[in-house]
Amino acid sequence: MSAPLSGIRVIDWTHVLAGPACAYYLGMLGADVIKVERPVTGDAIRHRGGTDKARAAKGMSTAYMTQGGGKRSIAIDLEAETGRDVFRRLLKSADVLVENHRPSTLERLGLTEEETRAINSRLIHCAMTGYGRGGEMADTPAYDVNIQAVSGLMSMTGTAESGPIRTGAPIIDYATGLSAAFAVTSALFARTQTNTGSFVDVSMLETAFSLMSSTITDYQLTGSVPQRRGNAANSRSVTSGTFPCRNGHISLGVNEDGQFRRLAKALGQIEWLEDDRLSTRRGRDAHADLIAGPLGTILAERDADEWEQILWREGVPAAKLRDLPDAIALPTGQSEDRTEGQIGAQLPFRFMNVEPKHRSDPPALGQDTIEILEELGYASQAIATLLQAGVVQGDAA
Template sequence: MVAPLQGIRVIDWTHVLAGPACAYYLGQLGAEVIKVERPGRGDAMRHRGGSDTARAAQGMSTAFLTQGAGKQSLAVDLETPTGRAVFERLLRSADVLVENHRPATLERLKLTECHTRDINPRLVHCAMTGYGRKNAMSGSPAYDVNIQAISGLMALTGTKDTGPIRTGAPIIDYATGLAGALGVMSALMARGQTGEGAFVDVSMLETAFALMSSTITDYQLTGTEPQPRGNAANSRSPSSGTFPCAEGHLSLGVNEDPQFRALAVAIGRSNWLSDPRFATPAARAQNKRALADDLTALLLTKTAQVWEDVLLEAGVPCARLRSLAQALELPAATDRAFATRGPSGFVGLPFKTEVTRSDAAPRQLGADTRSILRELGFDDADVDAMLSSRIIEQSE
C-alpha cells in the first residue's frame, strides 16, 4: 500500500512535544520530514525529559527520541541573512511547515503565515500555540501542565479532598499533535482540489476542550458546574467506576440494563434483579448509595484478577487496574505492537495502516545538514563557508 503522504515534504520547525509529535505522525504516514533546529543545543527537549540523564546529556533524551525517529536534522541559524536564505529555499521545496512559536517570534523573524505564503503559495502552514490566533491570549506562552490547569481539566480530576490533579502523562501535548496532523491532512486534501496552500491554526486549549466535549455540552445545556468525581464513571451509573478488591482495583463500565443483569448473575447476586431497590435503572439511581455499598463489599471478597476473569467471561465491561509495565504486556499491546511499530521501533500511531515509511533512527543535531543543503543547490564551498561562520552545524 502506498503511504498516503508519500512525496510530501514536511519542515518540522518545532520544539518540546506537541509540535515534534505532529511532524512525527505525518512522517509515519509517509512524509519526508526535515527537522530544523538552531546550532548549538538544538531542540531543548534533546536535553531534558525522561529518566535517562546520560542520554539527555548527549542531546538524545528519551522525551526527544519518542518523536524524533524518521526525521532528517538540519541545524541552521535563521537569525542570520544566510541562514534565512537557506530556510526560504527550504520552504520553497516544501509542502508543509509545522511550527509552534509565539506570534511575536514569527513577526520578528518575518515568518508569519503571511510571509511564508509569499515564499511558497502552495505551502500548508500549521501553527501550534497555547491559545490559537486572533484573541487576547494569542501571545501567551503555555505548556501542557498550564493548559490542563486553565482548561478546567484539572478541576475535574481528583476529589474534594485531594483537590485538582494533573494527569500522569502530557496528554494535551500528544492530543494537540494528533489534532495538528489531522488539520494538515485536511489542508493537503483541500490543496489537491484548489492548488492553494492554507493556514492551520491549532490551539492547545481547544484541544483540551475537545477532550472534554460531552462535559462541555452538558454544562452548556444545563448550567450545572461539573464537579470532581474521583474514580466514579462519567455515566454516573452506580455500578460503574473503580472499586477496591481484596487485591488491586477493578474498573466497571456497567451503564446499560443488560450489562447490569449480566453483572448481577456473574457475581452471584441474581436477587438484585428482583430487589425493588435495584431492579430497574430508575430504582438503582434512587438507591445508588446502597448499591455502591453492596457492590463494594462484594468486590472486596476476591482479587481484581479473579473478578476480571469472571466478568469478562460474562461479557461485562471491566478492567483490572494495571501499571504501565503491565499494560504494555497486554495482548492488545503486544500483538499490535504499538510501543514498537513506529520508525526504528519507537511508538506508533493509534491505528494501523499497511504503508511503507522511513525507518531512520533519531538523528544527532545537524546530522543531515550537508546533504540537505546540497539537495537545495548549495555547493561544498557554500556549505563550508556557513560551517566556518557557525551559521549551520554538521554533526559527525
C-alpha cells in the same frame, strides 16, 4: 500499498513535545520530515525530560527520542539573514510547515503565515500555539501543565481532599499533536481540489476543550459546575467507577440495562434481577444504596485478576487497574512494535494493507545538514562558507 503521505515533504520547525509529535505522526504516514533546529543546542527537549540523565546530556533524552525518529535534522541559525535564506529555500521545496512559535517570533523573523505562503503558495502552514490566533492571549506562552490548569481540566481531577491534580502524562501535548496531524492531512486533501495551500491554526486550549466536550455541554445546558469525583465514572452510575478488590482494583463501566444484567449474573446477585426497583437505569440511580454496599463487599472477596476474567467472560465492560509495564504488555493487535523493543510514539490507528513507515533512529543535531543543503542545490563551496560562518551546523558526532 504505499504509505498515504509518500512524496509529501514536511518542515518540522518545532520544539518540545506537541509540535515534534505532529511531524512524527506525519512521518509515520510516509512523509519526508526535515527537522529544523538551532545550532549548538538544538531542540531544548533533547536535553531534558525523562529519567535518563546520561542520554539527556548527549542530546538524546528519552522525551526527545519519543517523537524524534524517522526525521532528518538540519541545524540553521535563523537569527542570521543567510540562515533565513536557507530556510526559505527549504520552504520552496516543501508541502507542509509545522511550527509552534509565538506570533511575535514569526513577525521578528519575517516568517508569518502570509510571508511563508508568499514563498510557496501551495504550502500548508500549520501553527501550533497555546491559545490560537486572534485573541488577546495569542502571544502567551504555554506548556501542557499550563493548559491543564487554565482549561479547567485540573479542577475536575482528583478528590475534594487532594485538590486539583494534573494528569500523570502530558495528554494535552500529544492530543494537540494528533489534532494538528489531522488538520494537516485535511488541508492536504483540500489542496488536491484547490491547488493552493492554507493556514492551519491549532490551539492547545481548544484541544483540551475538545477532550472535555461532553462535560462542557453538560455545564452549558445545566449550569452545573463539574466537581472532583476521584475515580467515580462520568456517567455517575453506581456500577461504574474503580473499586478495590482483595488485591488490586477493578474498573467497571456498567451503565446500560443489559450490562447490569450481565454484571449481576457474574457476581451471583440474581436478586438484583428480581427486584423491579433495579430494572431500569433510573431505578438503580434512585436506589443506589441497594447496590453500592453489596457491590463493594463482593468485589473485595477476590483479586482484580480473577474479577477481570470472570467479568470479561460475561461481556461486562471491566478492566483491572494496571501499572505501565503491565499495560504495554497487553496482547492487543497493535502491540507487536512495543514487544519487539520499538520505542517512540505509535499511531493509534492502522490502514488495511499499509504499514507505518519504518522508523529510523532519532538524528543527532545537524546530522543531515550537508545532505539537505545539497538537495536544495547548494554548491560545495557555498556549504563550506555557511558551515564556517556558523549559519548552519553539520553532524555533531
